[in-house]
Amino acid sequence: xxxxxxxxxxxxxxxxxxxxxxxxxxxxxxxxxxxxxxxxxxxxxxxxxxxxxxxxxxxxxxxxxxxxxxxxxxxxxxxxxxxxxxxxxxxxxxxxxxxxxxxxxxxxxxxxxxxxxxxxxxxxxxxxxxxxxxxxxxxxxxxxxxxxxxxxxxxxxxxxxxxxxxxxxxxxxxxxxxxxxxxxxxxxxxxxxxxxxxxxxxxxxxxxxxxxxxxxxxxxxxxxxxxxxxxxxxxxxxxxxxxxxxxxxxxxxxxxxxxxxxxxxxxxxxx
Numbered sequence: 001x002x003x004x005x006x007x008x009x010x011x012x013x014x015x016x017x018x019x020x021x022x023x024x025x026x027x028x029x030x031x032x033x034x035x036x037x038x039x040x041x042x043x044x045x046x047x048x049x050x051x052x053x054x055x056x057x058x059x060x061x062x063x064x065x066x067x068x069x070x071x072x073x074x075x076x077x078x079x080x081x082x083x084x085x086x087x088x089x090x091x092x093x094x095x096x097x098x099x100x101x102x103x104x105x106x107x108x109x110x111x112x113x114x115x116x117x118x119x120x121x122x123x124x125x126x127x128x129x130x131x132x133x134x135x136x137x138x139x140x141x142x143x144x145x146x147x148x149x150x151x152x153x154x155x156x157x158x159x160x161x162x163x164x165x166x167x168x169x170x171x172x173x174x175x176x177x178x179x180x181x182x183x184x185x186x187x188x189x190x191x192x193x194x195x196x197x198x199x200x201x202x203x204x205x206x207x208x209x210x211x212x213x214x215x216x217x218x219x220x221x222x223x224x225x226x227x228x229x230x231x232x233x234x235x236x237x238x239x240x241x242x243x244x245x246x247x248x249x250x251x252x253x254x255x256x257x258x259x260x261x262x263x264x265x266x267x268x269x270x271x
Contacts, residue, residue, distance in 0.1 A: 105203055112192070
């Protein structure tokens with residue numbers, strides 16, 4: 001029956017009555033009813049009492065819940081998520097640089113503008129907890145929007161769909177890595193600057209530079225996640241982290257990484 005949806009009924013169309021479907025496939029109405037429940041569970045049809053099934057746009061909800069459940073059950077799955085992101089987002093940045101459009105760049109710039117403002121507010125509001133929490137929420141929201149806007153800028157619907165499915169897991173991953181970054185003496189400002197390097201490369205239409213910038217940002221995220229996970233189990237970071245490997249540019253936990261440009265202010269970086 002699933003092949004029927006893909007070949008004969010476009011999104012938004014109503015399927016024939018259960019009796020007609022049962023006759024067509026030579027099965028009972030009960031079998032058809034169970035098949036429709038399965039399709040509904042996959043997000044392919046909308047089932048409501050008293051009306052025929054309607055074909056829906058494939059949803060990322062199911063995939064999203066699978067990734068989220070892995071992380072809830074085992075926080076070390078954040079590191080597996082980084083591996084998934086390396087496979088997806090480095091390519092995403094590469095394609096975005098090749099296929100950039102004014103609208104796509106505008107979405108990325110809007111996200112980074114919010115990130116810059118939130119980073120400044122977060123780092124400055126050391127004595128105002130309410131303002132700091134508000135800035136933190138805006139920063140994480142902008143971070144997610146930036147990565148999603150890059151996926152959309154590729155023009156690849158499947159890639160954008162996968163990133164959308166990862167949204168819930170990405171957000172909790174961002175929050176965890178941000179906590180690890182702060183625990184190592186980092187700031188919101190310097191994480192913003194690593195994202196700015198990605199935008200600069202995409203804006204310049206340089207796929208190789210965009211890939212490097214994204215790869216570097218994900219390496220930083222892995223380092224910060226390891227710091228956060230180590231702190232959560234109460235072990236010294238130096239006991240579980242490898243030494244720095246120049247080939248991969250992963251700084252060991254316990255050593256504060258150099259800022260992308262220590263003398264560069266957010267305002268200067270954006271100019």
